[in-house]
Amino acid sequence: MSHTIGIRQAQKLKTRQALLDASLELLEHQSLSSLGLREVTRAVGVTPTAFYRHFDDTAALGVALVEETLGSLHGMIGAILADTGDSEERLDRSVGLIARHVTAQPAHFRFIAREQHGGVGQVREAIAAQLRGFAEEVAEVLSAEPESEGWDREDLLMLGGLYVDHMVLTASALLDAGPDGEQEVVRVARRRLRLVTLGRAHWLDTP
Amino acid sequence: MSHTIGIRQAQKLKTRQALLDASLELLEHQSLSSLGLREVTRAVGVTPTAFYRHFDDTAALGVALVEETLGSLHGMIGAILADTGDSEERLDRSVGLIARHVTAQPAHFRFIAREQHGGVGQVREAIAAQLRGFAEEVAEVLSAEPESEGWDREDLLMLGGLYVDHMVLTASALLDAGPDGEQEVVRVARRRLRLVTLGRAHWLDTP
DNA sequence: GCTTTGAGAGTACGACTGTTCACTGACTCG
DNA sequence: CGAGTCAGTGAACAGTCGTACTCTCAAAGC
Structure with a gap:
């Protein structure tokens, strides 16, 4: 032991x-x-x-907070996205899971949303590195799916980044909305995600 | 006079x-x-x-800065989007215009990106109000286009908000990238925008 | 031309900041 | 058991901060 x-x-x-x-x-x-x-x-x-x-430093403390908040989320993405179910269902589940996470520990996500573009460079870079990692993980999962046939790595990364940015934006919107507006935010987030997924389905339509 | x-x-x-x-x-x-x-x-x-x-207050000063930065941009959106040209061309032009604006006055846009989720509530609200206005303007322009037949107002607002959020995100990415990585950011931003536009084109495919 | 106004100067206040230094005393380890 | 380590203390440092005063003196208005 x-x-x-x-x-x-x-x-x-x-x-x-x-x-x-x-x-x-x-x-x-x-x-x-x-x-x-x-x-x-x-x-x-x-x-x-x-x-x-x-x-x-307080900056070092900030970096530690980034690690605490985002470090534990790695791997979870794969678990969500790799789950079975049709794309519509899976999409709703993802948004729901984000909403649950954000309402469960609002302070952590507020911190990330705030400091992502905040005034402390080291913290900004720490967050950016973590989010880049997430985007790569998402791209990895997506690449294994049949819908991604013919996609090159760069486009997959672009899509992964789009999903990640969308998640952060949704988290921030949830925090700003409060408990009352939460459902509305979730509704819009789902539709946005559906539109992106639709774009993905027709990405290779024209050469 | x-x-x-x-x-x-x-x-x-x-x-x-x-x-x-x-x-x-x-x-x-x-x-x-x-x-x-x-x-x-x-x-x-x-x-x-x-x-x-x-x-x-310094908070009041912040609100004034929001007004200075975003207040003058209203109306410009319509001018860009309403221009003639095929969608691909228009899309590239929009991204290019953002890039030019951001590099012309970086400090203004850095301020907006930073304080959009920053620690001062009054400023956050002022920015949110301005961006909501932009989203509505974009939705207005989009609604006049033939591609938007059958779209309800709520979905148009969703799309408008998506475009606006994408612009802010692009501006922030440009600032973080510096002069060297600028072209790369523009490339990715263009592709993201293309994917969203593609999703828009097929939004009504399935009832 | 005389009074009123108001942008900015100057001073002073108590409260707060990050950092230094020498210290204590409970835990660790040979 | 005894020496060493080190997380946390407490006092003192030189700054900075926002804000409340009184004051000046040039422009504005009658």
């Missing part, structure tokens, strides 16, 4: 997680570039100096 | 504009929620207190 971590290291991880959680909460109403180091430590209940034991 | 504005009012407008310009420059590397009132006035060369003569 794996090494049992000591009490000491466990405590450290605990406060580190507390810092991440508190930051995420604070970031609901502001962006990372205005998040203060002291502000975070105050929320957790530790000294400002303790922050440096875990992160060099 | 219209009333000639006095020297006094002209000076006021001049400093107001200086505040807006300086802010836009400062916002290239940070987001609005971390932009300080003093920081702006220091860049312009006026006293911090002078800021209050023009804006209550």
Whole structure:
């Protein structure tokens, strides 16, 4: 079995997680570039100096948050898309799953949507790298389908990116809409996705 | 003729504009929620207190920047889309025009992309309202075309929103790419747009 | 020409920021 | 058991911040 971590290291991880959680909460109403180091430590209940034991910077903390939010989502995409069912059904299921994820942990997705184009370069790049990874995963799954016959890799990546961007946009729209407008957002997102899928079906119609 | 504005009012407008310009420059590397009132006035060369003569808040300044950036773009959409030429040609022209606009005034578009999901609610809402307006304009233009026969208003709005979101995404991608990757971004943007247009053409194929 | 107006200057305030340094004391390991 | 490690403390640093005052003095309006 794996090494049992000591009490000491466990405590450290605990406060580190507390810092991440508190930051995420604070970031609901502001962006990372205005998040203060002291502000975070105050929320957790530790000294400002303790922050440096875990992160060099608030920017580094941001990168860690990106990892926490998106790192665990890899592989899940394949599981959704590879599922059986006709395309219409599968499409609805995807949107529904996003909606469930976003409402389950809104703060995480709000953070991603906000910092994707935010003021902190390192975080922007971390998010971009993760999303690029997702786009490649989607492209991978799509390439295995019979509908993708004759598609070159570049076009598949383009389509994968389109799906990923659409998902992020949908997540953001869900957050802005609140619980009342959620159904409306889901409806529009589904139709948008259907239109893209329709375009995909006729992509090779004309040479 | 219209009333000639006095020297006094002209000076006021001049400093107001200086505040807006300086802010836009400062916002290239940070987001609005971390932009300080003093920081702006220091860049312009006026006293911090002078800021209050023009804006209550940095949030109010942000809203003014939204107006400045997007307010003048209304109507332009119609002019582009309504132009003659086959759909492929028109599509390429639209993307090219966005690219030109973005490279001509990068700071403005960076600001919009950044604050669209940024930490300041009033600014987010101002941007959302403007983009909603654009989506409606696009839908209006599209509805007049023969390809839109049988489309209901809701679907046209969905499509218009899709186009607008795509434009914003393209603008942001252009800014992140820099001068070297610009052509690649334009290429992908064109293909994405083509796929959406293809989906549009077959939207009514199945009842 | 005399009064009124208002953009901007100047000063001062308390609160907050990131970072440094020397420290403590509980855990780890030989 | 005893020495070493290191997460977290506490005080102090020099800045920055937004905002409230009073004041000036050129333009505007009668």
